[in-house]
Amino acid sequence: MTLDQLNIGEKAKVTGYCRENPQILRRILEMGLVRGTEVEVARFSPMGDPMEIAVKGYLLSVRLSEASLIEIDSY
Amino acid sequence: MTSQPTVVLIGNPNTGKTTLFNALTGLSQRTGNFPGVTVEKKVGTLDLGHLRLDLIDLPGTYSLAANSPDEIVATDVLLGQQEGTTPPDLVIVVADASNLERNLYLTTQVLECSLPVILVLNMYDLAVADGLEINTDLLSRELGCQVVPVIANKGEGINELQETIEQCLEKDPSVFHLQLGAPVEDGIHQLLNFFNDCSDQLIAPIHRVEVLRLLIDEGGIVEQRLLEIFGEPLDSHLNQIRQKISEEGTDLLLVEPETRYQKIGEIIKICVNRKQENLDLTVSDRVDRFLTHPLGGTMAFLVLMAVVFQAIYKWAVPLMDLIDGSFGWLGDLVSLLIPEGAIQSLIVDGVIAGVGGVAIFLPQIVILFGFIAVLEDCGYMARAAFLMDRLMSWAGLSGKSFVPMLSSFACAIPGVMATRVIENRRDRFTTILVAPLMSCSARLPVYTIMIAAFIPAKPVLGFFGLQGITLLAMYMIGVVVAIPVAWLFKKTILRGETPPFVMEMPPYKIPDLKTIILRMLDRGKQFLVDAGTIIFATTVLIWGLLYYPRPQSISDQYDQKAAEIQSQTLSQDKREEQLNTNSKAEAGAFLRQSVLGRLGKFIEPVVKPLGWDWKVGIAVIASFPAREVVVATLGIIYNLGSEESEESENLRQKMRNATWDDDLNQKVFTPIVALSVMVFFALCAQCAATLAVIKRETGSWKWPVFTFSYMTILAYCAALITYQIGNLLI
Numbered sequence: 001m002t003l004d005q006l007n008i009g010e011k012a013k014v015t016g017y018c019r020e021n022p023q024i025l026r027r028i029l030e031m032g033l034v035r036g037t038e039v040e041v042a043r044f045s046p047m048g049d050p051m052e053i054a055v056k057g058y059l060l061s062v063r064l065s066e067a068s069l070i071e072i073d074s075y
Numbered sequence: 076m077t078s079q080p081t082v083v084l085i086g087n088p089n090t091g092k093t094t095l096f097n098a099l100t101g102l103s104q105r106t107g108n109f110p111g112v113t114v115e116k117k118v119g120t121l122d123l124g125h126l127r128l129d130l131i132d133l134p135g136t137y138s139l140a141a142n143s144p145d146e147i148v149a150t151d152v153l154l155g156q157q158e159g160t161t162p163p164d165l166v167i168v169v170a171d172a173s174n175l176e177r178n179l180y181l182t183t184q185v186l187e188c189s190l191p192v193i194l195v196l197n198m199y200d201l202a203v204a205d206g207l208e209i210n211t212d213l214l215s216r217e218l219g220c221q222v223v224p225v226i227a228n229k230g231e232g233i234n235e236l237q238e239t240i241e242q243c244l245e246k247d248p249s250v251f252h253l254q255l256g257a258p259v260e261d262g263i264h265q266l267l268n269f270f271n272d273c274s275d276q277l278i279a280p281i282h283r284v285e286v287l288r289l290l291i292d293e294g295g296i297v298e299q300r301l302l303e304i305f306g307e308p309l310d311s312h313l314n315q316i317r318q319k320i321s322e323e324g325t326d327l328l329l330v331e332p333e334t335r336y337q338k339i340g341e342i343i344k345i346c347v348n349r350k351q352e353n354l355d356l357t358v359s360d361r362v363d364r365f366l367t368h369p370l371g372g373t374m375a376f377l378v379l380m381a382v383v384f385q386a387i388y389k390w391a392v393p394l395m396d397l398i399d400g401s402f403g404w405l406g407d408l409v410s411l412l413i414p415e416g417a418i419q420s421l422i423v424d425g426v427i428a429g430v431g432g433v434a435i436f437l438p439q440i441v442i443l444f445g446f447i448a449v450l451e452d453c454g455y456m457a458r459a460a461f462l463m464d465r466l467m468s469w470a471g472l473s474g475k476s477f478v479p480m481l482s483s484f485a486c487a488i489p490g491v492m493a494t495r496v497i498e499n500r501r502d503r504f505t506t507i508l509v510a511p512l513m514s515c516s517a518r519l520p521v522y523t524i525m526i527a528a529f530i531p532a533k534p535v536l537g538f539f540g541l542q543g544i545t546l547l548a549m550y551m552i553g554v555v556v557a558i559p560v561a562w563l564f565k566k567t568i569l570r571g572e573t574p575p576f577v578m579e580m581p582p583y584k585i586p587d588l589k590t591i592i593l594r595m596l597d598r599g600k601q602f603l604v605d606a607g608t609i610i611f612a613t614t615v616l617i618w619g620l621l622y623y624p625r626p627q628s629i630s631d632q633y634d635q636k637a638a639e640i641q642s643q644t645l646s647q648d649k650r651e652e653q654l655n656t657n658s659k660a661e662a663g664a665f666l667r668q669s670v671l672g673r674l675g676k677f678i679e680p681v682v683k684p685l686g687w688d689w690k691v692g693i694a695v696i697a698s699f700p701a702r703e704v705v706v707a708t709l710g711i712i713y714n715l716g717s718e719e720s721e722e723s724e725n726l727r728q729k730m731r732n733a734t735w736d737d738d739l740n741q742k743v744f745t746p747i748v749a750l751s752v753m754v755f756f757a758l759c760a761q762c763a764a765t766l767a768v769i770k771r772e773t774g775s776w777k778w779p780v781f782t783f784s785y786m787t788i789l790a791y792c793a794a795l796i797t798y799q800i801g802n803l804l805i
Contacts, residue, residue, distance in 0.1 A: 017329075019328075021572070022293065022294075022328055023142070023572055023575070024572075024575040024577070025328060026140060026142070026292070026328065027137075027142065027575045027577045028575070028577055029328070029329065029332035029333075030137050030138040030140065030180060030332055031137065031177065031577055031579070032176065032177050032180070032336060034329070034332050034333045034336045035329070035333065037336075042360075042363075043363070043364075043367055045367065045461050045462055045464060045465060046367070046368075046369035046370075046372060046373050046462060047462075047464075047465035047466065048465065049464070049465050050461060050464050050465075050474075050576055052367070052461065052580060056174075056176045056177050057173075057174055057176060057177075058174045058177060058579060058580075058581075059363075059579070059580035060577065060578070060579055060580065061457070061461050061576065061577075061578050061579075061580055062575075062576065062577050062578075063464070063575075063576045066575055066576065066577060
């Protein structure tokens with residue numbers, strides 16, 4: 001399962017990544033989405049994309065295409 | 076430049092870094108660019124009483140892994156490799172105390188640069204309110220640097236910080252070092268040996284941090300730069316090392332962030348105590364529930380944007396009129412003081428009109444930047460980008476391009492300047508290139524006069540008028556054209572990978588008044604000084620082309636006529652009127668003789684397919700400094716003197732009656748020709764001020780030249796199509 005498939009309020013743990021875009025992945029990792037990190041979906045933009053997630057005590061917005069690079073285990 | 080010690084300020088965006096910078100330096104700051112790049116450099120003087128320091132504010136960055144120009148500059152300055160900047164004597168890292176974990180990522184990277192470091196925990200009050208207890212002594216011991224809690228917007232902790240700065244200048248550099256495991260450490264060691272063996276090719280000895288970036292950031296800036304110097308030997312060596320590391324089971328992409336965040340997790344565990352888990356919705360979250368709500372949020376956004384737009388479009392008008400009036404008054408005054416002739420015309424029509432033409436944009440710029448500063452500082456700008464990202468993605472851009480684009484409807488100048496919020500260079504440049512396509516307020520006079528004179532006031536579909544619909548169409552055309560143009564640029568000249576929209580949504584806070592005012596003043600000053608000179612030069616040049624040459628025969632001829640009028644027995648009013656007409660005719664005759672007038676004749680074959688005669692042609696050329704100048708120029712051309720305004724009934728009448736030189740029965744202007752002129756003005760780049768600002772913001776003449784060329788070609792083609800198809804239909 002990937003991060004973009006979660007609904008509002010759902011929590012999950014980051015487990016791995018899709019490697020197709022290292023540039024974007026590097027930024028995602030720097031922002032704290034390393035393996036084992038807990039994430040929670042806060043909301044989606046009115047047009048459905050991007051999404052906003054809570055991670056390491058702050059809010060981060062990512063496009064669905066970027067969220068789909070992050071593999072998760074949902075709780 | 077000076078022998079003053081240099082202190083640099085670095086930190087994540089949204090940590091109140093600028094507020095701290097302002098609190099430390101006050102009004103002593105000056106802004107410029109780092110040489111060779113369009114990254115803003117802010118320098119201020121930090122006065123410690125008996126000691127003065129240069130404080131450099133680096134752009135906000137999340138990491139030293141150089142992905143964007145901002146991050147490259149930050150890394151270069153820290154490692155003493157930035158041209159024109161001395162290596163820092165001390166680094167102050169600004170961190171958001173309530174968001175310590177992510178902020179420590181950059182902090183620990185900076186700590187590895189072997190410089191004395193102070194960590195400032197800003198917005199300490201918010202951390203306390205969130206129930207966080209930070210043990211700064213322990214944190215200081217863990218990181219091996221001084222830690223100072225500060226509340227920059229209230230000025231708390233600033234004195235303590237100043238004392239710490241003074242103490243730390245003498246301190247030893249930081250020795251923090253993150254162990255990335257044997258394979259990576261071995262690789263770094265091997266690379267360091269490689270550079271030691273050929274150190275003669277390097278300007279400065281290479282630092283471990285740089286080698287780390289070279290090894291880890293595959294295809295990154297550091298790799299590109301070093302490969303340029305060392306070529307194939309380094310390339311094969313590097314590939315060999317990378318291969319060995321991955322064979323030993325280490326993932327180069329993950330190793331740094333995972334090890335670093337693990338270390339940070341350990342530090343946080345030791346130093347931070349969360350008193351109670353904050354289960355309540357924070358105020359910020361509650362505000363967000365409304366402001367990013369599909370209905371409420373969209374409505375709030377539209378209302379807010381309407382206010383911003385109204386402010387630059389309408390509220391700036393009284394101030395602009397005041398500036399315009401003052402320069403007009405000054406011109407009149409000078410006309411009285413200096414005798415008529417070339418000098419008077421140069422000063423009044425060239426210098427004063429030129430400076431006035433620059434200064435008139437100031438209210439719009441200052442007002443827009445006031446809004447932008449407030450929206451950015453309070454945290455709404457990130458939400459606006461969040462709301463608009465999908466929409467802007469249709470043009471290949473991100474949500475961050477929305478505010479600059481919207482501002483360009485009022486005026487492209489502040490719009491182009493506002494693109495600084497876009498970190499990605501390609502996105503930023505694409506936005507700059509299409510921003511002038513938005514119908515700015517300077518096009519309105521052109522639309523107004525053309526519509527009033529040539530578009531019949533017929534009702535369409537019941538309550539819409541044809542005139543109103545034409546105006547709306549002119550506003551739409553820019554948007555409709557901008558979408559494919561932006562998309563095309565992103566696919567061709569500015570092609571590259573789609574930048575990530577991985578963006579922090581900072582908590583809402585009350586904006587800092589000092590920061591906002593300083594920003595407004597700074598932007599206004601930058602515009603006046605940098606763009607002003609170019610605009611001014613262009614205006615004077617166009618004046619010269621319109622003024623010279625002035626054959627004596629023409630003035631003799633009209634002087635003689637004036638003498639005839641004087642000698643006739645006429646009533647006072649009649650005489651005044653005839654003299655007036657005579658002097659206007661004289662102005663028209665001079666214009667036809669001028670360089671630009673002749674040029675107009677010369678280019679007539681080019682503009683004829685658009686339905687224009689040579690007079691329209693030169694009016695368009697003469698309006699290069701600013702579109703609205705075309706109204707005045709049309710006035711001069713149709714022998715009315717230069718005191719025309721768009722409400723002028725006279726000018727309308729004259730234009731309606733204008734005929735082709737070679738066929739006096741054929742009118743120049745038809746509704747189709749008027750449309751062709753309007754379409755041209757909707758899409759052309761006839762605005763020296765915008766081009767000057769593009770030069771300033773992109774740091775090169777290449778981009779304004781390109782903007783002017785593509786927009787002129789676009790405008791010409793669109794006007795051609797309008798005229799030719801329009802004629803077929805009617």
